[in-house]
Amino acid sequence: MKGISVVIPTLHRSEFLQNTIKDLLIQDFVHPYEIIIVDxxxxxxxTIDDYARQYDNIKxxxxxxxxxxxxxxxFGWQCTTYEYILYIDDDIQCDQTLLSEHFKYLQKEDIGVVAGGITEVHKENTDVKVGKFVSKTASPLAGFHKKGCFEVDHAKGANFSTKKEIxxxxxxxxxxxxKGAALYEETDFCLRVKKMGYKILFNSQAHLYHLAAATGGCRVExxxxxxxSLVRNRSLIIERHIKGFNKMSSELYLLKLVLAYVWAYKKKSLLNIYHAARKEGKIAGKTSVKxxxxxDE
Known part of the structure; x- marks a missing residue:
């Protein structure tokens, strides 16, 4: 059924989540939509349950x-009613056109993912190439605060949409x-979608503000x-998506990152973590997607 199912994973952020839901309930969107909260x-x-019970389109x-x-x-997409799936974080603010701007391009057959615009409220919005995946370092660049509508390599988990069939x-x-903060899970998803021949489209008009709540979520202190989690998951990305010389350079770049942490924290024991995590990540990168x-849908 044509419409949008908004999936919001949440963890210990009740107050932020309530405000996020309020913004979603006033969308200027002519098609049906629902809000799926996975707490x-x-x-x-x-409080959230009582709030959700007041609306037929909140689960x-x-x-x-x-x-x-x-x-x-x-879990969220398997609970949805509609054809298009929008993932957003639980600590965001958005205007009334978020859904319509995602919907606009999801209707195109060759579009597999719409990467929405994201302005970080409490963190630096770095001036990098929007949505670029740098193969020689296995680095997903952000820059989603910039303006425009064009193809990119990946989306950021706080604001992206796709199709249930994809x-x-x-x-x-x-x-x-x-593992840990689930780093690079959205990057891996987008790279797999691209391998299927679909495009990842950045649309800055599908914009939200990311508040980056200080507590809750999947943050690891x-x-x-x-x-x-960084070494393990990045090693999975390298093993699954990087080939040839870029694979070697990505491995070296990862080691360089680890050495920077060793120096900053004055902990040589982090090298032991690096070796164990890298081994596990390489094995996971050779396995099937889980x-x-x-x-049942």
């Missing part, structure tokens, strides 16, 4: 059987990338756990 917080949020799921951003994305075709979001079937 992995420890406790059931009765609230409190999930404790599993935890992870890729898992939440996969999620089926590529095997969903890879749950092998759920401990440097050991963060570095493990997407659990949470429910």
């Amino acid at each position: 992995q917080s420890t406790n059931f949020d009765s 609230y799921y409190h999930i404790t059987d599993f935890r992870g951003l890729p898992e939440a994305r996969n 999620l089926r075709q590529v095997g969903g979001v890879d749950e092998n990338l759920t 401990e440097i050991e756990k963060y570095l493990y 997407c659990t079937t949470y429910r």
Whole structure:
């Protein structure tokens, strides 16, 4: 059915989530849409549940059987009614045209993903090439605060849309990338979509402000756990998507990143983490994409 299902993974951010929902409920959008909340917080949020019950197009799921951003994305799209899926973070502000600007280009058959515009409110908006994936370093550049409408290599997880059929075709979001902060899960998804022959389109008019809440979400505070997820997931990306000389240069760049952390934190033990995480990531990169079937569509 043609319409948009907005999937919002959330974790311990009730107040931010309420404000996000309020912005979504006043969309200037002529087609049907729904809001799917996938809450992995420890406790059931009765405030959000009561709020959701006031609207026919909001579904609230409190999930404790599993935890992870890729898992939440996969559970979410499997619960949806409509053909187009929009993923946004739970701590955003948007104007009334967010859905219509995504919908505009999702209707095109050759478009697999629409990367929306993102302005970071409390972090620097770096001046880099928008949505560029640099193969020689395996680095996904952002720059989604810039203006324009053109093809890119990848989208950012806080604001991107795709089609349910494409999620089926590529095997969903890879749950092998759920470790730690689930780094690069959206990058991997977009690169797999491109390999299928679809385009990734950046549309700055499909814009939101990312508030980057200080607590909650899949943020990892401990440097050991963060570095493990960074090395592991980046190694998966290198193994799965990088070939030839670029693979070697990407490996060297990753080691350079790790050495910078070793120097900054004065912890040689981080090198042991690097070796273990790199090995695990390379093995995971050779395996099939993991997407659990949470429910029959």
